[in-house]
Every structure is written in C-alpha cells, then in structure tokens.
Amino acid sequence: MPPRLSPTVRQQRLGIELRKMREHAGMTPKAMAAALGTDVPKISQMENGKSGISADRLHSWAIASKCMNSDLVAALVAMTNDRRKYWWDSFQGRVPSGIIDIAEMEHHAESLTILHTTFIPGLLQTSRYASAVFARLRPPLPRHEVNTRTAFRVERQQVLTLKPYTAFIHEAALRMQFGGPDVLRDQLGSLLEDSERPGVEIRAIPFDVDTFPGSGESLYFATGAVPELDIVQIDLSQGPHFVHSTADLETYRGINSETAEKALTPEESRAFIHQIMTNLKG
Template sequence: MAATTRPPTQRQRRLGAELRRLRERTDMSATEAGARFGSNQSRISNMEAGRYPVSADRVRAFAHLYSCADQELIDALANMTGRQPRGWWEQHRETLPAELLDLAELEHHATYVRVATMVHIPGLLQTREYAQVHFEAGIPRLSPPAVEHRVSFRIKRQGILYADEPTPLTAIIHEAALRIGLGDPDTARAQLQHLVDMSEREHITVLVIPFGVGPLPCSGQPIDYFGGSVPQLDTVQLDTDHGIDLLDAEAHLVHYRSVLDRFEGYALKPTASRDLIHGVTQSLER
C-alpha cells in the first residue's frame, strides 16, 4: 500500500483520527496494533494521520481488533474509505488556505448544518456584495484578487443549499448582526431581503436572538456545527483571530450542541424572526 502523494483531505484525517481513538480506548499501542496486522508502528501511524488509504475491510478488521461493537459507527467509517474523487474545492488549493477547503468538504458531506453568529450574517446566507465587503474589511488586508477568490469560493459553497437534496440549515443570528450594516444601505437591504427569502425555503430555518435576551455563552464567537452520518462523526468549526479551529472530541461536541440549544432557546420562532428582519429592513429605507 503506497502513501498518498497529495495532502490528506479533512475527511481522510478524520477517518484516521477515529481509528486512533478506537485503538487508544483499548490501551493498545500503535506498535502492538501493527504487529497484530503484520505491519509496523510507522504504517499504523500513517494510517491514523490519513496519509495512507484504508480499505473498508481494513476498517472492519481494526474495529474487531479494538473490540468496537458500534455497528453504525463502523459502517460510517467504512463508507469514508477508498480513493474517493476529490471535490470541486480542490481546484482552489493553490489560491486559498487549506482550512477553507476543509470547511467546504465538511459542508459537502454534512447531513445537516447549524450555525450561530452574533455580529455578521452566516457565510452560507451571504450575498456576493455583502461577502465582498466582509472580506475587504479583514485584517490583514487582502489584495483585490484574493478578495475575489474568497468571495467566489464562499458563493460556490452555498451550492449545498440549492442541490436536488439540499442540506438542512439552521442559522441562529443575533439582532446585532442585522443592524451592523456592511457596505452601503443598498447592500445591507439586499442582504436582509436575501435572508428573508432563504428563510422561506423548507430546508432552511432562520432564528433571530433579539436584543435584551441573555446571557449568551461563547462571547459572540461564530459557531458552525456539521452533522455527520452518525453523531460521533459530527464536527464543530470555530472562527478565531488566528484562523479556523476544527473540533471533534466528544466533550467538544457535547458542549457546543448544548451552546446551540441554548441559543435556539433564546431565539424568536421562525415567523417572529422573519418579522424582525423585515422591521430592520424597513428601518434602512427611511
């Protein structure tokens, strides 16, 4: 089995990480696991880092060796194996940070997406003009070509919402994000109208947290939660000052599910949220 010549995708890294978790739960070393398979510690480590392809049969063999009885998880891991074709995002590898490609891959494979933002509209629901102003305001300042690359990439990511079987999206947005205008009034109005239009789609739920409700956890940090084919394969993405953090430890998943549930409890119902967005839009027309 030859090592892959390309950097492992986020999905390959996650598969390897899950295999490592299964092994570590048995207190078995990589050296011992390699010996049981007639291999060595280096080969096991490379598999767990996503640098070597792993077959579905090998995943099932690992699960048996590690005494994993969760058949749904085993099947889900087996479905992540093989030399799967690279997605559309790979064509951007030379122009965009790898973490953005990871984000697109996560969205593409997610069974559902939950997002929460406090001061801006979620990327999956942004208009092109709003996204452009958002990237132009970033620090460090991006060059015009870099801004265009990121805007185009963000808009293309939104394709999951328009597919024949669109990905369900729940977007929790604080009222502050509706009122902190980006760009000129026309850009702000168009963005809010787009938000209303998207909220009327069956698979999209937009919930607004009004001013005066709280206290809010996480200090306003944007949260993206991607549902996996089984809950153990969920992933949390956090936007930070130093870039994107991807979290998939069980404790993190439990924590951020609770945070999002808290946010949903604070938010207005869909119809009332839509009415609030309409009200803010009308205030911009005065």
Template sequence: MPVRKPSTERQRRLGAELRRMREHIGMTINEAATVHRTDRTTVSNTESARSGVSSDRVRVWAANYRCPDASYIDALAEMARERGPHWWDEYRGALPAGLLDIAEMEHHAAALRSAQIMHMPGLLQLPDYMRGIFAEAVPPMSPTDLEQHVAFRLRRAQILDRSDPPPCEFLVHESALRMRFGDRRVLLRQIEHLLRQAERPNVAVRVVPFRAGGFANAGSSTLYACGPVPQLDTVQIDVPTGVTFLHAETYLVNYRSVLDRMRERALEAGESIDFIRQVAEEI
C-alpha cells in the same frame, strides 16, 4: 498505501477515529500492528493521516478493535471509500487549506447548525455583502484574492441547491441584521435575500434579539456539522489564527449545549421572519 501530503481535515478525522478506537481498548501501536498483521509505521501513518486507508482495512481494524457500533463503522468505511476530486480542489494552493476543509465538511454533513453574531450566515450571503466583509480583512486582501474568496463562498452556498440539501438551522443575532458591510442598499438586499433563503424547506433562520440579553458563546461564530453518526459530528470555529476544527467528545457536548442554550433565547422561525422584516423597515 503511499504517503500523502498534505492531508485534509476529513482524512485527519478518519485517522483520529481509528486511533481513538484503538486507545479505547487500551491497545498499543505495537500490539495493533501485530493484530493487523502489519508494522507500527503503517498504523502510525494511518492514524496521523500521512497515508491513506481503504474501507476494507477500516472494517478489519474495527473488528480487531472489537468495536460493536455497526453504524459508526459504516460511516468510517464510507469516509475511507469516498474520494475526490471535488470542486473545492480547484482552489487548493490558492486559498487557505482550512477554507477547503470547511467546504468538504459542509458537503458531507447530515445537517448544519450555525451561530452568527456580527455577520449574516456565510451560506446565505450575497456577493456585495461578502465584499464588504472581506474588505475588512487583516491583512488586507488584494482585489484578486477578494474576488476569489467571494467566488469560493458562492460555490459553498450551492449545497443548498442540491437535490438532497442538508437541514440547516441558522441562529442569527440581531446585531448581524443591523451591522452594515457596504452601504444601506447592500444591507437591505442582503436582508431580502435572507428572507428568501428562509423560505427553503430545509432552512430555518432564527433571530436572537437584543432584548434576549446575553447568551453563551456571544463573542464568536460557530458551525456545527452533524455527521452520519453523532460520534462523527464536527465543530468549526473561527479564531484569530485561522480556522479550527474540534471533534473530541467533550467539545461536541459543550458546543451542542452552547447552540441549544442560544436556541432557547431565539425567536421561533415565524417570529424571526417578522422580526427581520421589521429591522429592514428601520434601516
């Protein structure tokens, strides 16, 4: 396979999984190259996503690594088989690569769980609300960049309109319902939109009210994308340096726990809708 640059998060994840599979049985790169009847450069470039890999090669390497999990292997082979271009590739070079990786992750997710503290969930935002958020960006965005970010986020939201949309659970803290990005009318329209989106059969919006007290991960935003098999789940978090993706098993276990603990503090879906309406009346 030819060397490619730059790789996407999904491609890097596939390479990382092949590396983990090799390391799990204690095989070195040189030993793997011998078993695969190739050279160590090919193994190294594949694991680091500097070069592509076919689905057939994924299956051969998995067999050589004696991996017994057929569902896991099928999912990895599908990752290798599925190629673009996709709609987010239109933005390549114009927006940070991490944003495109988020869109790709959402596109392939079997389910999505989102935790939001100060903002409404990105997939459920209206354009004017988005503009209010992006207007606070550091460093400031130009008007053109701001509108491009709005258009991109709206395209991401179209995942909810697919014929097979993923099940989505949005955990929203009360502070996000009350924080104004834009004026009062913008916030009211955003809340009304949130209520409409909550009527979708695949969307569950659950509110964590102030009275629930503190909870895990209160200071950040988390998106947990469920893969076709649990080993391929991905956590995406926003940090001051940009978008970060986590997929080591320890991270997955910890973030599942974080979301589960926050969920325990959240109101049930029906109660959450009533709570959102009450907040709207108070604004």
C-alpha cells in the same frame, strides 16, 4: 503511495477515530501493527491522516480493537471509500486550506446549525456582502484574492439545497453594515428570501434577549452520519478551528439547545428582519 503532505480535516478525523478505537481497546501501535501485518510507522501515518486505509483493513482494525459499534464502522468505511473529486478541488492553492475544509465539512454533514454574532453566515451572504467582508480583512487582500474567495463562498451555497440548515443570527450581525447600507439592505432582503426556502430555518436573536451560551463565539455545528462523527467549527483570527472531542461536542449540543430556546421563532424572525430592513430604508 507516498504519505499525504497536508491531509484534510476529514482525513485527519478518520485517523483520529482509528486511534480512539485502538486506544479504547488498550492496544499499542506495535500491537495494532502486528494484528494488521504492517509496521508501526504505517499505523502512525493512518492515525494522523497522512495515509489512507482500505475498507478491508478498516474492518480488520475494528475487529482487532473489538469495536462493536457497527454504525460507526460503517460510517468510517464510507469515508475511506469516498475518493471522488469535488468542486472545491479546483480551488486548491487558490484559497486557504481551512476554507476548503469548511466546504468539505458542509458537504458531508447530515445537517448544519450555525450561530453568528458579528456578520451574516457565509452560506446566506450575497456576493456583494461577502466581497465587503473579505475586503475588510487585515492585512488587506489583493482584489483578485477577494474575488476568488467571494466566488468560493457563493459556490458553497449549493449545499443549502441538499440538507437542513439552521442559522441563529444575532441582531448585531443583522445591523452590521459591511459595504454600507445599500449592501446590507440587499443582504437582508436575500435573507428573507432564503428563510422561505425548504429546509432553511433562520432565527434572529434580538439585543434584548438575555445573555445566552456561546454569545462570544461563532459556532458551526455539523452532524455526522453517526453522533461520534459530529464536528464543530469555530472562527478564530488565525483561521477556522475544528473541535470534535466527546466532551466539547456535548457542550456545543447544549449551547444549540439553549440558543433555540432564546431565539425568535422563524416567523417572528422574518418580521424582525423585515423591520430592520424597513428602518434602514428610512
């Protein structure tokens, strides 16, 4: 098969883990190519996600690398065996690839934790609120692109029924009036309904809480089948950025823990959000 032109973040991650495994063993690409009976360009393609790898060859790669982490190898085998079509495939070419990568990350995660300081997290947005957020991008999007991105965001929300989801939402995001007060009022009401759903935990961070780690970023932490496959997505003006180095992951795990200590409890958060909504009505 010809090399992939644009591998997804998940495909790239598989390749990154293969490279880590090889480098940890002190093997050169040439040595790995010899061990697998292939050539160096093929090793490069597998390590950058442009070429797939079979389960048998992945096991051979792990053996050559003397990798004893059976859980990680099993998780990587599951990744390479997954060649199904998913709902987001129908949006290819219609929305930016980074947005599709987020949906793919969410689907394959074991659990999701997000910290937002400027707007309601995407999985909790109403369609009116999402449309208002997209309408404020600069340069402005054509109306049909706003509608397509909104539909994609709403479709992503099906993942809330599949796995645990925790959202830390700063008061600034709870008060930001994308689309005006009526849209925000409906959004806050929807947020209260979502907070009662099984597996969904919404925790507010009031203005009067001391500065907390990560307060200047929007962080999305997705746990993998094994800790080595955890990933963090950060919002940048150029699009989503994905982080997965061991040191960075440990830092963001610490941020999650400290944020949990600062935020209101789920029960306190519901009362807090309800009060904001009540004041908005007035």
